Amino acid sequence: MRLYNTLTRRKEEFHPIDEKEVKMYSCGPTVYNYFHIGNARPFIIFDTLRRYLEYKGYNVKFVQNFTDIDDKMIKRANEEGITVKELADKFINEYFVDARRLGIKEATIHPRATENIDAIIEMIKKLEEKGFAYNVDGDVYFSAKRFEEYGKLSHQSLEDLELGSRIDVNERKKDPMDFALWKAQKPGEPAWDSPWGKGRPGWHIECSAMANRYLGETIDVHSGGQDLVFPHHDNEIARVKLQTASLLHGIGFTMVS
Template sequence: MKIYNTLTRKKEEFIPLKAGEVSMYVCGPTVYNFFHIGNARTFLVFDAVRRYFEYRGYKVNFVQNFTDIDDKMINKANDEKITVRELGDRFIKEYYQDADGLNIERATVNPRATEFMEEIVSFVKDLVDKGFAYEVNGDVYFSTKRFEEYGKLSGQNLEDLQAGARINVDERKNDPMDFAIWKAKKPNEPAWQSPWGEGRPGWHIECSCMAHKLLGETIDIHAGGSDLVFPHHENEIAQSEARTGKPFAKYWMHSAYLNVNNQKMGKSLNNFFTAREILANYSADVVRLFMFSAQYRTQLNYSVDLLDSAKASLERFTNAIA
């Protein structure tokens, strides 16, 4: 089989690192709210990819993380006057209910970032020791200039990225494109001990660490939504390959947006529908048929009419084989 590799921008024959096995890491949800059907498209696409590998006889080690510490988690927990842990526990439970409702296979492992703090601190320390990262007043930044291939996934030039980043420059950084891999503790935030003082990890370092710990330094497939190509996956590559000197993933796969009125569906735009809302009116089979009505790298527009059309198509098919 062939896979479109975002890294090389072409279809490539899939050759696993280990015969008969596939290691997959898919970026999962930030567990501060219910996931919407735009998120669901990504989960369903890579559920289908996984199922196909299993159909072909591969043993698939499928890891999908839960981001359970970041600004959104902290703000929501503070608003509700509960701990970040309690918030994560609640919405991980809600995630499983909705994912099961969509007939998404359970991951081999669903790691939580907060359960890998020792490994994350060690990862950051290695980058500092190797000269790829530096500390400023308890914050630790990754130096993008030190990683010569920065921009290779998104196809962007570092100089162009630097020019675009000069609008809101953090003067503590050596370069506008440097990104935080450890953040010093702020008031009303959970924190963990580190050589740089109490703090918490940056978002990007969490996924690199969990992928390395659970799947190894090089994996077969890293996947997620197309909005993660830059900066999240670009930064994952930089910090992972800086640490190990090895390719982070052989194949990078990305699913396109689900749009509403030709705008990306998202919580920030308040134009989203939760998976639970949709499942109240349509079966998992209808939702899956709708999601796969367009090629996974092609943007798909959400509408009730299209869901109704998928429902009618499924009924015709069911009646035909009854």
């Protein structure tokens, strides 16, 4: 079987690390609303790949997360006068209703970001200790220019990347391309204790921590929609490369849809 490798921009023969098992991570939905047809397309594609691998005799450990804390969720919860957790519970339940109607199997594990705060904090601490993250009054940012290979998945240099394209433009950052790993609590926001004060994780750190916790340092397939190649998956590559001795085996197999 051949899969498209975003890193090399070629279809390549797929060879799992373990001849009997495939470890697969897929970026799941941010549960502030019902998922739409554009979301459904990659869910179905990656479910089809998972089913085919199982058909071929592999034991597939498939992890698909729920992002249950971010700016959109806080805004929607405030508008509805409910807690962020109540909003997440509602739309996670609705995800499964719609997924079942589409014939999508449940993942082996569906972790929530809020269930993995400790793992996220530990990952940020290691990046800070290595000099790749810095704290500004409780906000912790990843220093993109410290990582020479930043942009390798999307095949863009830092100079070529456009400001404002899913990038948080913030004067508090040392460089516009730096991205938030941890966000200090604002009034009325949910927050967790951390070495930097009360706050919550940035979007890009969540998947790195969950993939590492549930699948280990090396996985076979990391999948996601085309719109996630930059900056989300580029950011994941930067963190994983700095966290471990080797790059995720399958991060290049970020299949686009």
